[in-house]
Amino acid sequence: MHFVLVSGLLGVGKTTVILNMMESLYESKGHKTVVIENDFGNKGIDGEVMRKYGLEVQDLKGGCICCTLKTGLIDTVRVIQANMEPDVIIVEPSGIADPQIVVNAVQDCNGINIDKLSSIVVVDAERFPKTWKMFERPLRNQLGVADLVLINKKDTVDDAELESIRETIASLGYDGPVNAVQADEGVNMEHIMEIFE
């Protein structure tokens, strides 16, 4: 089973990225995929929206999976794996989660068989220049476990601004692949599928 973590600060477009990924996973790969959604509230929205688009979604509500709901995440993954035998589990933590803690929890856990673990981090091109200093520590935590970084909402900035964002991401210690995308229109999203090769 491939475990894919899609992290990013609040409002960067994680749900939109996942919706777009799921289309490709179904259409081109035929992977059976389940999404675990950690909405940041007792009455979440993202899981509900995904369900309306026909996705198989398990909710973890009422807390953050790197803190309160860490055990709940492990139990949910175990149940999904035992009952549904998916090829891929995609986890969308809340925007405040530390993905390193999620990765460690899943890797250290007995009873979950993970063949591959990938971590995608989404940043928001429109707000990144204003917010990265404010949220430097959580951002560093996210980039610290990233296999791929997506700069979403690339339509909101010009090439020079995009390059500046890339430089900042590099200055934060991340040296892996970075793709600029516009997830709501599916622009440049095809490269994400490379992590499923």
Added chain:
Amino acid sequence: MTAEKEFIPTALAVEMSGTVDPAMEGPEAETMFSSFIRELTRGAVEVGAWSIGHVKAVVESGDGFVSLSSTTDDGNVRAKGALGGISTYSMTVNVIVYGPESEPLERMLLAKTAELPGKLEVEFHRASGCDDPACFDPFCRLDEHIHDPDCDC
């Protein structure tokens, strides 16, 4: 993990159900709800938000639904889906912002909600979080954390 107080967002979820008489056409309703989200985002800034996590809503009516999201106070609201004509609807709103206390945020939300047409029922889901400085989670339920006495968890 150590969290500074300012990195703990204020989170509010609201469920609403409403009746609109006379019924509205779908595009008109979508514009109205987009405007509502836009005003909530601006309102959050007015009550002290220094950063918007997100202001999101999903509106359902009959077979149609629209999801709306705003992350900036420049008036931009992203929408997915479509509504048909509406006479009754249900809406869930999530507001997650950095800066304001939950009380002024809730007052602002109630005031903006009162501007929506028709009869509305509104239910708040509050998150006070805990006082543990190492916890980012406003919905924290861990027993070992130091809880705010007014916290629901």
